[in-house]
Amino acid sequence: MSFGSRQRAVLALLGALGLSLAGAVSPAGAADAPPGVPTQLFNGNRNCSTDADRPTYLWAGNGVVVEGIPGATADGSPVGVRYQVWPVADPSHTETVTQDRAVPGAESRGLLPDDMLTDGQTYAWRAQTMAGNTASDWTTPCYLTIDDTRPASAPAVTSPNYPPNQWNQGGDPVRFVLSAEGDDDVTGFQYSWTQPVPVIVLADIGDHGIPQPRDPYADSAHFVRADAPGGSATLDLVPPYSGGGILSVRALDRAFNVSETAVYRFLVSGTAPTVTPADPSPGFGDTTTFALRPDAGLQSRSPVVGYSVHVVGGPDGDRTFEVAAAADGTATAELTLDGITGERLDVTSRSANGWLSDPASWAVDYDTAPTVTSDVYPENDSGGGAGVTGAFTFTPKARGIVSYTYSFDAGPEVTVAAGADGAASIEWTPDSDGPSDLQVYATTRSGIQLVTYDYSFTVG
Known part of the structure; x- marks a missing residue:
């Protein structure tokens, strides 16, 4: 007998088995109408296969969960679900798992224990809704094959x-x-x-x-x-x-x-592009054009169509922008340097086929803290005294400075406007002798607070 013929014979036997079981569950002459047949059948959270020649393969190391939504009764009475499972090779050996209480409209689960299931064996299972002394018809059988053996070796x-x-x-x-x-x-x-x-x-x-x-x-x-x-x-x-x-x-x-x-x-091998600034030593606030050129070997394999420019060190955090490339893979990117201590560019190229290069990096460092001078209270030295007023001059190292904010000895902050040349001067009178400290930072026209300078001196 062919495999297909054997399966058809099994199905015929299962049909007869279902009729005899249904008769045993529903007594003759019962007045109650049977509940609906379960729907939404799954095993191991995978679809039920009703094709005996194409069973669902499942690992059963912790048993196999079978489930379905029970059918409803006409009067809304409580329902349960009964599951039957048997080896396809021996349909007379039937096991039953019952879920006595089920929630209408929700999946009701039954566990087929792992000791009921043999590795390599194919099983059929079906479900019916129970309601009191009545039961629905059985569902069409689902077929699964137990596979508890992993592939023997790595590919x-x-x-x-x-x-x-x-x-x-x-x-x-x-x-x-x-x-x-x-x-x-x-x-x-x-x-x-x-x-x-x-x-x-x-x-x-x-x-x-x-x-x-x-x-x-x-x-x-x-x-x-x-x-x-x-x-x-x-x-x-x-x-x-x-x-x-x-x-x-x-x-x-x-x-x-x-x-x-x-x-x-x-x-x-390295495929990073070349990054060349028009100004080799730009400072804070400078707008510089960067020439981007693809790696020659990479360009010959697949033309570069664009660049991703990741900027590290800006006042608002890191940012990334994209630049389209010309037909020869080159591009330019214009950038205003506004990182208060410098900035770094990490540039990767993207080829037409999606290839991403390794990054090319360019960086510049500069100092944006103001210069502080005082004739009466020189830095890292002593001078003046309690009650002696001294002048402090703030001179910028960056363009576009509109104000300075300072504080003495961790006191309240004070802001003064910068002059047309970006400088400012203040006066301060100490109350007592001893070590003192002045902290000051500049603010640009665009609202960027630059690096704070710490100016230490001794009064007296």
């Missing part, structure tokens, strides 16, 4: 154009060949540019507890099917980051059991 991972342990010119997608090496338990692969490889999520749980199964292979950025059980798959991938790369790969069976992880490491 083989090779690349014909980015060999491991040597430097490779970046720019082309990396071709990977993933192989199960004949292990016919393997039907696909999971891959990731991160380590460890993320946990596989096979379902979300929606309203009323209804599972929403996911097909992992729908996520082509992380999963790929083998061309046949035990076969292979080919990927062309662009690394999501610059520099060298690490691809982690696991083999998967039909139950999504995972193998050990294979790790493929490869090296990519």
Whole structure:
């Protein structure tokens, strides 16, 4: 007898079994109408398969949860759900799991214990709604195969154009060949540019507890099917980051059991662009044009179409902006330097095929704290005395200064306007002799508070 014929014979037997069980549950002449048949059937949070030739493969290490939404009764009386399971190879060996209390409209779960299920065996299960002395018809059987055995070994991972342990010119997608090496338990692969490889999520749980199964292979950025059980798959991938790369790969069976992880490491020669400012030594407040030029080797593989410019050190925090490239891959970016201690640019290029270069960095440091001078109270020295007034002059190191804010000996802050030349002068009379401290910072026309200068001296 062929496998298909055997399954049809089993189904006929199950139909007869269902009729006899239904008769035993619902006494003849019962006045109550039977409740509705359960709906929304799932096993292990995955869809019920009613095709005996295409069962759902499940890991049963902690048992298998079967579930369905019970049918309603005409009078709204309480309901329960009964689940039956049997080996397809021996349908006379039936086990029953009962959930006596179920919530109408919500999934009702039953656990098929792991000691009821044998690795490699195919089972059928069905459900019926119970209400008092009545029961619904049985659902159409669902079929599942227990797979508690993970793939025996990690997959083989090779690349014909980015060999491991040597430097490779970046720019082309990396071709990977993933192989199960004949292990016919393997039907696909999971891959990731991160380590460890993320946990596989096979379902979300929606309203009323209804599972929403996911097909992992729908996520082509992380999963790929083998061309046949035990076969292979080919990927062309662009690394999501610059520099060298690490691809982690696991083999998967039909139950999504995972193998050990294979790790493929490869090296990519530098592909950073060139960043050249028009002014080699700009200062605070200067607007400078930067010329961006692609790496020649990268440009020859796939033309650069744009640049990402990440600016570190601005007054409002780091920021990033994009610049489109000309046909030859070059571009210009104009930037006003407003970081109070300097700024750094990290520039990456983006090629037409999505390749990201490693970053090129350019940085400048400068001092924006004001210069402070005093004839009566010189810095790091002694002078004047209690009751002796001294003048302090604030001179800017940056353009566009409109005011200075200062305080003596951690006292209240005072703000004075700057003159047309950006300088200001104040007078101060100490109450007593001893060490003293003046802190002062300048504010620009655009409201940026520059670096504070700490001026120490001794009174007396």
